[in-house]
Amino acid sequence: VKIVTLLTDFGVVDTYVAQMKGVIYSLAPxxxxxxxxxxxxxxxxxxxxxxxxxxxxxFPPGTVHVAVIDPGVGTDRRLMAAEVxxxxxxxxxxxxxxxxxxxxxxxxAVELTRAEFWRSTVSRTFHGRDILAPVAAQIVNxxxxxxxxxxxxxxxxxxxxxxxKSHGGLAGVIVSVDHFGNAITNxxxxxxxxxxxxxxxxxxxxxxELQWKWCxxxxxxPRQSPIALVGSNGCLELAINCGSAAAEFQLRxxxxxxxxxxxxxxxx
Amino acid sequence: VKIVTLLTDFGVVDTYVAQMKGVIYSLAPxxxxxxxxxxxxxxxxxxxxxxxxxxxxxFPPGTVHVAVIDPGVGTDRRLMAAEVxxxxxxxxxxxxxxxxxxxxxxxxAVELTRAEFWRSTVSRTFHGRDILAPVAAQIVNxxxxxxxxxxxxxxxxxxxxxxxKSHGGLAGVIVSVDHFGNAITNxxxxxxxxxxxxxxxxxxxxxxELQWKWCxxxxxxPRQSPIALVGSNGCLELAINCGSAAAEFQLRxxxxxxxxxxxxxxxx
Amino acid sequence: VKIVTLLTDFGVVDTYVAQMKGVIYSLAPxxxxxxxxxxxxxxxxxxxxxxxxxxxxxFPPGTVHVAVIDPGVGTDRRLMAAEVxxxxxxxxxxxxxxxxxxxxxxxxAVELTRAEFWRSTVSRTFHGRDILAPVAAQIVNxxxxxxxxxxxxxxxxxxxxxxxKSHGGLAGVIVSVDHFGNAITNxxxxxxxxxxxxxxxxxxxxxxELQWKWCxxxxxxPRQSPIALVGSNGCLELAINCGSAAAEFQLRxxxxxxxxxxxxxxxx
Numbered sequence: 029v030k031i032v033t034l035l036t037d038f039g040v041v042d043t044y045v046a047q048m049k050g051v052i053y054s055l056a057p058x059x060x061x062x063x064x065x066x067x068x069x070x071x072x073x074x075x076x077x078x079x080x081x082x083x084x085x086x087f088p089p090g091t092v093h094v095a096v097i098d099p100g101v102g103t104d105r106r107l108m109a110a111e112v113x114x115x116x117x118x119x120x121x122x123x124x125x126x127x128x129x130x131x132x133x134x135x136x137a138v139e140l141t142r143a144e145f146w147r148s149t150v151s152r153t154f155h156g157r158d159i160l161a162p163v164a165a166q167i168v169n170x171x172x173x174x175x176x177x178x179x180x181x182x183x184x185x186x187x188x189x190x191x192x193k194s195h196g197g198l199a200g201v202i203v204s205v206d207h208f209g210n211a212i213t214n215x216x217x218x219x220x221x222x223x224x225x226x227x228x229x230x231x232x233x234x235x236x237e238l239q240w241k242w243c244x245x246x247x248x249x250p251r252q253s254p255i256a257l258v259g260s261n262g263c264l265e266l267a268i269n270c271g272s273a274a275a276e277f278q279l280r281x282x283x284x285x286x287x288x289x290x291x292x293x294x295x296x
Numbered sequence: 297v298k299i300v301t302l303l304t305d306f307g308v309v310d311t312y313v314a315q316m317k318g319v320i321y322s323l324a325p326x327x328x329x330x331x332x333x334x335x336x337x338x339x340x341x342x343x344x345x346x347x348x349x350x351x352x353x354x355f356p357p358g359t360v361h362v363a364v365i366d367p368g369v370g371t372d373r374r375l376m377a378a379e380v381x382x383x384x385x386x387x388x389x390x391x392x393x394x395x396x397x398x399x400x401x402x403x404x405a406v407e408l409t410r411a412e413f414w415r416s417t418v419s420r421t422f423h424g425r426d427i428l429a430p431v432a433a434q435i436v437n438x439x440x441x442x443x444x445x446x447x448x449x450x451x452x453x454x455x456x457x458x459x460x461k462s463h464g465g466l467a468g469v470i471v472s473v474d475h476f477g478n479a480i481t482n483x484x485x486x487x488x489x490x491x492x493x494x495x496x497x498x499x500x501x502x503x504x505e506l507q508w509k510w511c512x513x514x515x516x517x518p519r520q521s522p523i524a525l526v527g528s529n530g531c532l533e534l535a536i537n538c539g540s541a542a543a544e545f546q547l548r549x550x551x552x553x554x555x556x557x558x559x560x561x562x563x564x
Numbered sequence: 565v566k567i568v569t570l571l572t573d574f575g576v577v578d579t580y581v582a583q584m585k586g587v588i589y590s591l592a593p594x595x596x597x598x599x600x601x602x603x604x605x606x607x608x609x610x611x612x613x614x615x616x617x618x619x620x621x622x623f624p625p626g627t628v629h630v631a632v633i634d635p636g637v638g639t640d641r642r643l644m645a646a647e648v649x650x651x652x653x654x655x656x657x658x659x660x661x662x663x664x665x666x667x668x669x670x671x672x673a674v675e676l677t678r679a680e681f682w683r684s685t686v687s688r689t690f691h692g693r694d695i696l697a698p699v700a701a702q703i704v705n706x707x708x709x710x711x712x713x714x715x716x717x718x719x720x721x722x723x724x725x726x727x728x729k730s731h732g733g734l735a736g737v738i739v740s741v742d743h744f745g746n747a748i749t750n751x752x753x754x755x756x757x758x759x760x761x762x763x764x765x766x767x768x769x770x771x772x773e774l775q776w777k778w779c780x781x782x783x784x785x786p787r788q789s790p791i792a793l794v795g796s797n798g799c800l801e802l803a804i805n806c807g808s809a810a811a812e813f814q815l816r817x818x819x820x821x822x823x824x825x826x827x828x829x830x831x832x
Contacts, residue, residue: 029593033582039475040308040576041335043351044528046301049330050354057297057356060328060596062585067577070476071538083579086586086693088593099538102513152513154528157354207575208606245638245688260580260690270607270635307743308576309603311619312796314569317598318622325565325624328596338744339806367806370781420781422796425622 035064035095048161055165071099081127089114096156110137123186141177198287209272211279215264229256232286303332303363316429323433339367349395357382364424378405391454409445466555477540479547483532497524500554571600572632591701607635617663625650632692646673659722677713734823745808747815751800765792768822
């Protein structure tokens with residue numbers, strides 16, 4: 029069974045997502061369509077890129093991932109189909125693959141120009157339904173990228189948020205806040221190998237100094253206490269056990285984070 | 297693979313939708329159940345009818361569409377199975393097919409009276425799970441409508457909101473407001489064939505005069521500017537590029553819309 | 565087709581649910597993954613237990629139900645696979661099966677200890693993705709419970725909320741409030757067999773006396789009037805037809821409910 033995943037900023041109130049599923053199942057009834065999430069903030073390409081990086085390669089090779097965060101719909105921005113690590117991606121060429129391509133090479137990309145693979149009538153505002161969905165079904169049905177359009181040389185890449193050394197500490201950012209109110213940063217696990225359980229991590233966020241106890245799992249901390257740990261995507265996460273760090277400390281995606289007391293293994 | 301779609305006003309917090317899926321998969325494990333949306337406002341039959349019209353026929357012929365917006369559950373309102381354009385519909389006879397039947401003829405409808413195709417215990421409050429879901433599975437398994445109950449002559453029809461000429465302009469309505477805050481009206485595309493990109497469309501909504509620039513796609517407009525365009529369902533849509541027209545101008549489904557400066561091709 | 569259901573407190577904004585689906589489909593591409601709900605309040609094991617009881621056995625025998633409401637993730641709490649009534653459950657041993665086990669015997673349970681069936685790298689915070697999802701796929705693929713780990717004697721059980729006679733009436737609780745604002749209590753249907761349509765049910769909730777008219781279905785009551793009826797899970801439900809009882813009377817899950825005027829058949 030071939031899988032098609034859908035990632036959009038459409039929400040789940042309207043029927044836009046279902047309209048795409050209808051088109052895909054009409055052309056490729058044997059596939060399974062699976063939602064990644066439809067709750068990407070409208071037009072937030074960076075959040076879409078993070079969702080693809082965190083999720084796409086957990087699916088089986090050959091999966092077709094359709095991503096529709098597409099502020100340029102109807103303009104002359106390119107639509108493309110790309111192959112990365114044996115997975116297929118059907119999406120606008122606007123940076124959605126950026127984070128995933130930091131770890132995996134682009135195996136190929138074509139611009140979607142062959143209208144015979146689209147719906148016969150193409151709206152100006154919903155290319156997800158009218159172009160991307162039918163093209164995804166064509167890939168499920170065995171079409172190669174080369175059949176779908178001409179090769180693209182360079183695709184759009186967004187700069188990922190970086191962390192850096194700063195004033196004897198580290199400067200980074202809150203990449204996202206999840207459903208539990210955990211703030212997920214961009215500091216990778218390797219920076220914290222010397223931290224021991226119970227050690228204190230000192231941060232400055234939005235001008236406010238916050239102390240977090242180092243933990244290996246939420247459940248080890250007292251309820252309602254602020255903790256720091258390595259989250260499931262391998263980056264530093266700031267949390268409150270059985271509470272919401274985001275609500276307690278007004279943390280939001282995009283907030284800069286300074287860590288004051290970290291030492292590098294190599295520097296000691 | 298046969299597809300069963302579900303359209304309800306149940307939301308996705310409770311397990312009501314999952315209970316229906318369990319019943320369907322128990323009787324027809326080879327089908328795929330797909331959500332249209334479960335965010336129809338409670339008891340909003342008109343919104344359910346619009347969702348069916350916009351989405352159902354994008355799925356493959358033979359799909360079984362189950363719709364549960366059912367304020368009369370447990371009373372003597374009729375439940376029915378109907379066939380339209382080679383698709384099957386299992387739902388209360390309360391107008392949910394009205395908008396779809398404006399473009400396609402009803403091929404047949406039966407009242408669901410044969411209790412041997414229902415769950416053995418039928419609750420008074422959840423016929424979606426106890427009658428509609430098992431009947432949908434029976435259709436997937438090859439039962440004909442005639443096996444499910446006796447033919448219905450006339451089914452319920454709701455009047456669709458109309459547009460009309462009024463004081464030298466047009467009078468219509470906002471049919472829905474989507475996740476992006478776009479206001480989707482009931483003025484069809486053909487009224488605007490003479491509008492050129494950049495032209496100004498003048499509306500009065502809730503006593504307030506609003507100006508919209510005519511566009512062919514969101515991305516062509518400056519960010520935050522009010523635009524008018526033909527949306528993906530072929531009707532006039534009022535939007536703000538990278539913003540929410542609904543939030544900015546307090547637009548809601550049901551609001552009357554007057555267009556002041558439109559000219560008909562035939563009138564010039 | 566084998567079915568895997570997912571029940572979590574993850575919400576549907578993040579990609580955590582999709583990450584679990586990716587892992588399951590990678591190992592067992594022939595199964596269908598179905599959502600029960602992901603809107604259980606964070607760490608609310610009792611609500612998860614109610615969702616499993618209301619929903620699991622509507623699916624076909626052999627279904628694998630994965631439940632991740634797991635405040636103890638990463639600590640030494642046990643993960644287990646269990647069999648009840650021919651269904652399989654993969655979840656933490658924290659009481660999630662309690663309500664379901666009031667009606668069905670536990671056929672067997674094993675602690676998940678065989679790491680060769682897990683993802684090769686196991687995070688400290690997301691065992692749903694790294695242990696439970698791959699184990700569920702193994703069961704789909706035909707592994708027996710005995711292959712997954714050693715037998716467990718006693719599993720955790722939570723006390724279900726009870727109703728009791730009190731001061732000549734009944735004392736119980738609001739178990740949940742649904743999407744429609746209906747308050748679902750824990751008083752079973754059999755207590756109300758002598759109630760006739762139109763009779764008045766008198767309750768005290770949060771110190772406030774409330775009168776409800778006994779109905780058999782929402783649609784029989786005047787719009788906006790407070791009604792009491794037996795809901796789809798067989799318990800007393802307090803509702804407002806075409807309105808929200810929860811919003812009108814500030815009802816919440818956990819609120820104690822006193823019924824003042826009920827008589828037992830056996831007592832007359």
